[in-house]
Amino acid sequence: MQLYYAPRTISVAVAIALEEAGLEYEAIKLDFAGGEQTKPAYKQINPKGRVPALVVDGGILTETGALLDYIATIAPEAGLVPSDPIMAARMREVMYYLASTMHVNHAHKMRGARWADKQSSWKDMQGKVAQTMTASCDYISSNGLRGPFVLGDEFSLADAYLYVVCSWLEGDGVDVTAFPKIVAFRDAMEARASVQTVRAAGML
Structure with a gap:
């Protein structure tokens, strides 16, 4: 497999x-x-011009959530998705929130051109990032973290996803000290060999 990534982007969740x-x-x-x-060579791999992209025997896969599910499916022994359907749904509930809301909040800081043409509009978006990311942290702390990890004591795909998003918080103007559950989650993730490996590789 080949993973196309950019450092400190959500693509690192796939590497984890x-x-x-x-x-x-x-x-x-x-x-x-x-x-x-944005260059033609990469657009042939991912026409969206974004990461991640994962080259597998069956072709090229894109979108973080899809890649994470693919990895869990081909390596069931790793136990990255809980067998209980309710817990699996709760895992994806957090993942979909990250994709649809929290990552979008973050993207408003540097990617305003996706939603508006005027630079004044981009500045308005940038000005909201600390507020919206803080609100997302409040939601994750209250509803997304059931223990050290998203599902409590059990690591799952959602933790890889959430960890990368939480690595952006200080840069987004969030006072992380106000969210001790997120601080503890990041500490738990940083102790894992997977995170240490990708950090040593310069991905984080």
């Missing part, structure tokens, strides 16, 4: 899951600052 599953992969770094993701 691959490490947790013990799967071999080649990590291919894209230069986002240089706009490599």
Whole structure:
């Protein structure tokens, strides 16, 4: 497998899951600052011009949640999705919230052109990021974390996803000290070999 990623982006969640599953992969770094993701060569891999993209025997897969589910499916022994259907749904509940809301809140800081043409509108979006990300942290603390991890004591796909999102908080102007559950979650994740491996590789 080949994972196309950019450092400190959500694509790193896929690398964490691959490490947790013990799967071999080649990590291919894209230069986002240089706009490599917008060039024709990468657009042939992912027409959306975004990361992650995962090249597998059956083709090319995109979208973080889909890739995480794929990894869990091909490596069931890793136990990345709980067998209980309610708990599996609760895991995905958090993942879908991250994809649809919290990641979008973060993207307003640098990607305002996706939603508006005027720079004044971009500045308005940027000005809201600390507020909306703080609100998301409040939701995650109250409803998304059931213990050290999203599902309590059990690690799941959602933790890889949430960890990367939570690595952006200080840069988004969030006072992380106001959310001790998130601080404890990040500490628990940073103790895992998977996170240590991707950090040593310069992905985080």
